[in-house]
Amino acid sequence: MAWTIIEVERKTGIPSTKIRFWIKKGLFPYLETDKNKVRYFSQNDIDALRWIEYLRETKMDIKTIKHYIxxxxxxxxxxxxxxxxxxxxxxxxxxxLAKTKEILKILEEKHKMYENLECAKQKEY
Known part of the structure; x- marks a missing residue:
C-alpha cells in the first residue's frame, strides 16, 4: 500500500510542509512518483519518516541525517x-537530557517559591 503526503501527515502527525522540506533536502531519494509527480510513501518510507523525526527531535542536523541515509x-x-x-x-x-533536568529543577524551585509567596500573601488578608 502507498500513501500521499497528505495521508502520511494524517497518519503520522508530521506536517506535510516538513515532509516536503525533507524531500527537497534529499532525505527520501527513492519515493515513488506518478505521472503527475504525486509522491507516494510506502510503509518503509513512513518508518523512515518517523526515524527522521526522532533524529530531528534529538537536534541532529539535516546534513548528518542525509549522510546517515x-x-x-x-x-x-x-x-x-x-x-x-x-x-x-x-x-x-x-x-x-542532563541539562534539561537541571533546568526543570530550577523551574520547579521557582514555581514553589511563587506558591509560597502566594500563600504568605493570602495569610496577610
Whole structure:
C-alpha cells in the first residue's frame, strides 16, 4: 500500500510542509512518483519518516541525517560509520537530557517559591 503526503501527515502527525522540506533536502531519494509527480510513501518510507523525526527531535542536523541515509543505502559495509553517528547522538542526547533536568529543577524551585509567596500573601488578608 502507498500513501500521499497528505495521508502520511494524517497518519503520522508530521506536517506535510516538513515532509516536503525533507524531500527537497534529499532525505527520501527513492519515493515513488506518478505521472503527475504525486509522491507516494510506502510503509518503509513512513518508518523512515518517523526515524527522521526522532533524529530531528534529538537536534541532529539535516546534513548528518542525509549522510546517515546515504550510508544506509550503501549497505552493511557502512555499519560501523552508522553506529558511530548514532553513538555520538546518544551522547549528545544524554548531555541535553542532563541539562534539561537541571533546568526543570530550577523551574520547579521557582514555581514553589511563587506558591509560597502566594500563600504568605493570602495569610496577610
Amino acid at each position: 546515504d550510508l544506509y543505502f550503501q549497505g552493511d559495509k557502512t555499519l560501523k560509520e552508522r553506529k558511530e553517528i548514532i553513538k555520538k547522538q546518544v551522547e549528545f542526547v544524554k548531555k541535553d
